Amino acid sequence: MGTHISRPAADLRPNAPRTQPPLGPACKADPESWSLDHGGLPDWLRAIRICVTGCPLVQQCWEARNRLYPNEHPVGVIWAGTAYTDTGEPLLTQQALVEYASDGNCRRRQRRTVAA
C-alpha cells in the first residue's frame, strides 16, 4: 500500500496561478545586506545564514569567488557565506564577526564625533 500524497486542488486546475520562481539570489535583491559597510552584526549573520542554508547557488557562488580571487580575498562583503573585512580578512567565526562589528561601531562613532 503506497502513501497517498494529496495536493491542493488549485494545483490541478489548468489555469491555476503558478508559484513565481525566485527572481535571483537574495544578495542581488538586497546587496546592502551583503556589504560590511552597511548594517551590522544581525544583518551579516542573517545574510550568511541565507547563503549557507537558503541559496541554491551557493556552490556556483563559491566557485566564482575562487575563480575571481585565486590568490586573495574579496573586500568588505559577504560572499558564499563568508564575510570578508575591509582589508580582505575572512571572518570565519562568530566571535570574529562580533569583534569586527564592535570595531566598526567604534570607528563609526569616532567619525560622527569628528564630523560634529
Ligand code: SF4
Ligand atoms: S551564496 Fe552567493 S549568490 Fe547566494 S545569496 Fe550568498 S552571496 Fe548571493
